[in-house]
Amino acid sequence: MDDDLPPLHVFDLPQLYTKPAAAEILLALDRLAVQPRTFGDETSIHSRIDPAGVAQYLTGIISSALSWLDSDELRESIWDAASTRLCERSGRTALPSISRVFKIPMTDSTDFPVTLHEPSLTSDNLGMKTWVSSYLLARRLGKFLLPPLELLLSTYNDVRPLQALELGAGTGLVGIAFASLWGSAASVHLTDLPEIVPNLAHNVSLNHELLLKTGSAVTTGVLDWSIQGQAEPENREKYDIILAADPLYSPDHPRWLVQTIQRWLRPGRESRVVLEMPLRDAYLSQVNELKKRMRRIGLMILADGEETGHDDWESKDGSPLEVRCWWSVWTWEAD
Ligand SMILES: C[S@@+](CC[C@H](N)C(=O)[O-])C[C@H]1O[C@@H](n2cnc3c(N)ncnc32)[C@H](O)[C@@H]1O
Structure with missing residues (x-):
């Protein structure tokens, strides 16, 4: 324009x-x-x-x-x-495929662009769109993750990069931003349902230059939270950090998500779960259930807060819709 x-x-x-x-x-x-x-x-x-x-x-x-x-x-x-x-x-659901550039701030107050492709959206492929809480979380990563994670890094840096997993990554904004911020100090695995992963992988390739410049290692793959009951992974296969943005929109999601976190989060007080989700009235009970279930498996909140973002759905007068979001950082209560 x-x-x-x-x-x-x-x-x-x-x-x-x-x-x-x-x-x-x-x-x-x-x-x-x-x-x-x-x-x-x-x-x-x-x-x-x-x-x-x-x-x-x-x-x-x-x-x-x-x-x-x-x-x-x-x-x-x-x-x-x-x-x-x-x-x-x-309206947003009628939009054809689009590409968008999101600016993610670094700790030194510069920022870097993440380019994402978003195919046309239907109600059963919500991961084709980038949601507001992932934008807020991606922008927050540099701010609130670095101090506690420096500790982690000093623990692991000599031995291996930090291993991070994103659940329900959608278009990949949070994971790609995390990878770019952490560079070669982390390897990041972005996951979602089978139908979402091809576009997720495409978005990783769209940001190839950024990831190359920062030395980040990013992979993508299918991880369906609803599939439970497989053999327990070895501790070395588990992740130091699990990230998820806007993961709750069905009554099964809190249970599935917490079971998946329990299975894939490495034991120990250095491990972290980092979540951000909108506080929409219709889903508040699921947010509360998630909190209860996280505590029940032995996780505790290290830090949390609320912030306001703007979704890209418009209100009737064409202005952006305000969305209240809750972010939280969790760790195991005991070693
Ligand atoms: C509202 S979207 C959020 C996407 C992205 N995190 C964001 O905030 O832009 C929810 C994501 O969860 C994924 N999802 C839903 N059920 C899932 C399941 N059973 N296993 C894995 N991912 C799932 C969807 O495919 C979708 O990508």
Whole structure:
């Protein structure tokens, strides 16, 4: 989007009754593009256009035969672009695939970009989208993880890198940010359900240069919390840190998640579980159940707090929706 351009009204755009050239229509459709929110930047969202009449303008193009244009190829590209613009204005679930860049702060107040691909979203593949609590947690990692983890690092650094596991990684923001912050001092395994892992792996490859520069080792794989009852892993296969953002949205999730943490978290008081999740009314009982279950298996909270973020679902007036989130850092109560 070009901020120097004056705001447009649909009447300023090429009108179909004048039989405009394909290039003119495509340019207009480009100017109607809606940028997705990236949580941290609440301002640069919509194209600079008065929304009145835009949907009608777009449906007009989609339903026109565009008979004055020379080729089917040109007609198809215009219909495609107009449908995409219409989808962008129909809410987050209707959005086609998008790529977003998230800025993650380092401890020295510089930041680094993490680029993520998000395929089109449906209700059964929530891991294709980056959720607000993962953005807040990724930004928080440099702040609150480093002091206690320096201890960990001094314990392990000579022997092996710190091993971190992300559960329900989705698009991978938290794990990729963690890996970039820790560089060669950590190896990070990002996991999710089988249908989510290909995009997760793609996102790791999109950030190849960043990970190479920081010397980070990142792998991806399937880890389904609902599959329980396998043989207990050896302690050396377990993880020093388990990360999870926005992992609870079904009544089974607290039990499955805590069982998975119990299975994969290395024993000892240096180990950490780092969680962040939205405090949405409908899921508060699951958050409380998670806390109870974590305590029942012998984990205790070292630090926790609440913060507010903005989801990329819009409220009716087009402003970003505020979301209260809870972050927490846990360790084993006893060695
Ligand atoms: C709301 S999304 C959060 C994704 C990501 N952490 C974020 O905050 O952007 C929940 C994630 O949990 C994953 N998930 C749900 N059930 C799971 C299970 N049984 N095993 C592993 N992952 C699961 C989903 O696939 C999805 O990626």
